[in-house]
Amino acid sequence: MGRNTRKRRSPLATKVIAGAAALAVGGGGLVWANFYASAHESGPSHNRTRSAGAQVATIQCPDVGQKLRKVPRGARAGVDRELAQLDKQITEAYARLASTRQAQSGDASYVQNAILGPLKSKRTAALDRIGTNIRRVGGNTPQGLGRFAECRGMGVDQPDDGNGNAGNGQDGQNGDGQGEDDGQGQNGGQGQDGGQNQGDNGNGAAGPFAEDFVDINDVQPGSRDLENGFAANGEGGSQGSFTAVCGVNENNLFNSDNLIVAPGVDNGAHHTHDYVGNQDNDAFSSDEDLANAETSCQNQGDRSTYYWPVLRLQDGTQEFDAGDLGGGAEGNVGKILKASEAEIKFVGNQRSDVVAMPKFLRIITGDAKAFTNGVANANSSFSCTGFEDRQVTDKYVLCPEGSQVVRTSNFQSCWDGQNIDSANHRDHVAFVQQDGSCPNGFQAIPQLQVRLVYDVPAPTVENGQVQNPYAVDGFPEQLHKPITDHNDFINVMDENLMNEVVDCINSGEDCQ
Known part of the structure; x- marks a missing residue:
């Protein structure tokens, strides 16, 4: 199989995800560290009950691209590049989240201090550059753009309803590892096996489940x-x-x-x-x-x-x-x-x-x-x-x-x-x-x-x-x-x- 691209892909050694996890043994791609201890099905409703030990599954950030309703045409190319940069930043932060489960289990504030805090700083800089791109062509920076810088940890269950009402399993915290998980206890360690589950299909916590x-x-x-x-x-x-x-x-x-x-x-x-x-x-x-x-x-x-x-x-x-x-x-x-x-x-x-x-x-x-x-x-x-x-x-x-x-x-x-x-x-x-x-x-x-x-x-x-x-x-x-x-x-x-x-x-x- 091939691809139609004019630009050569960057070498594997320079890729942002390369150090995020170990290569799967006998499976394709990268193995993402396991983030929950166990999962059990509950009949046709497919509701899942999970034991204590569940952690923040992923990172939820405001989708800035959906918030921008008026961008002057002359600024769109620069704004699109910065929006892509925001996506790359989330990908990098998620890779770090998935590869540092051991550190998270020993430090309740690790996710906030080592992942979400630095991510907010990077997003703030990108949002500032979006504003600069818009002003450069005579436009007005959208009010309150900076409020979209902060991200939080999110559980593995279904998303919110689109109105900010969180679905089940979302910890509602800023990823500090202390949110409750479906009433089952606090987010904590790596799970019973301390690493990847058998049958993780080559990408562990990346799903599907x-x-x-x-x-x-x-x-x-x-x-x-x-x-x-x-x-x-x-x-x-x-x-x-x-x-x-x-x-x-x-x-x-x-x-x-x-x-x-x-x-x-x-x-x-x-x-x-x-x-x-x-x-x-x-x-x-x-x-x-x-x-x-x-x-x-x-x-x-x-x-x-x-x-x-x-x-x-x-x-x-x-x-x-x-x-x-x-x-x-x-x-x-x-x-x-x-x-x-x-x-x-x-x-x-x-x-x-x-x-x-x-x-x-x-x-x-x-x-x-x-x-x-x-x-x-x-x-x-x-x-x-x-x-x-x-x-x-x-x-x-x-x-x-x-x-x-x-x-x-x-x-x-x-x-x-x-x-x-x-x-x-x-x-x-x-x-x-x-x-x-x-x-x-x-x-x-x-x-x-x-x-x-x-x-x-x-x-x-x-x-x-x-x-x-x-x-x-x-x-x-x-x-x-x-x-x-x-x-x-x-x-x-x-x-x-x-x-x-x-x-x-x-x-x-x-x-x-």
Whole structure:
């Protein structure tokens, strides 16, 4: 397998994670020190009870990129670089958290003094530079930017509700090791085994865990909230569809960049992406590069880039990126699973005709940081073939024999009519309202729906442990939680093809 990147990766010896943990013996990637003593399943509800000895599992920091609503265009490149620097700082701090469990067990203030305190200082400097970038082009620094510098320790359970209300297991402290853990006692030592658990799948505390999986038979039909674009088209709207046939990444193009969020930044995603469509889509690609690139789509007028985090089977396979940032050096380990099907479809609006998307429109759906950010922007789901009336966002699914895993992402389908992107990469697009119409000031565009099907060997879950799990790649501190799944799109259709897409949808035809 290969990757499409113009910039050579830094040598392993210089990588920020290289010293964070020991290489796994017989398993892919790095082993992250174990942070809890034991876990036990409690029936279909998948509630976990844990013994005393649990520690801070990960680091929760305010997502500054989501807070920036107005950044002058002239400042965006510099601000994006600083936002990427903030992500790198969190990755480094999480690596230190995972590699210093022995020190933490002997010093209740270690996490705060040695990890979170220095992290706050580094974040303060980066936030100051963001302000400088904005002022340099005549803009005003957002008020209270400095309040986003402080981070805290977080437990392993589900994230807060997006309104600052912590979920179970979050200690609510500043990572001082003294928070209670589900009423089970204080956070403390390394756990019963003093190190890694057997069956840690090559990345130890980086997850996923048994609680992250659910049998599809235990999911109720229709239980997923379909508000964010999963509802079918209404009778009065645009009923057609356009399917883009772009393959399943047969060209083996992978990188850990993110052209939308971190343009010009190598390893801006800290996890590896699959790419279909545009064949020149690393962090350094300009709009001109995208427009002139080759495409894997059958219709050569579609040079759009469609990309998503890879799905891996944590079976000890040493992939091409086993020693790289974004791959094994950041806890993304195991065999990359290529989708057996990648259905890319554009559909209409329940209430109205759709208008053409502007060229180079960028849309992100879902949230790669939903575990620490909260679930407000989570918008991907897992299911099984034959069971797709059952969708879950916060669990990986265990499918019966003969059924395959399905990942679904339905994108925002309302556009502000002016911008191809926004400072936080979200405000220029929106989901439909409950009645299917777009919010005031927005107009309906074709809705992108991506359905990925995988032939995944079913993991086994026994005695609170999961063996050979599968998981989406993610930022290290997100612990491979399924709720962090996401999908990205840049529209690079030529004008004729986009007009054809719109005509098909508005006339009720099904085209490809």
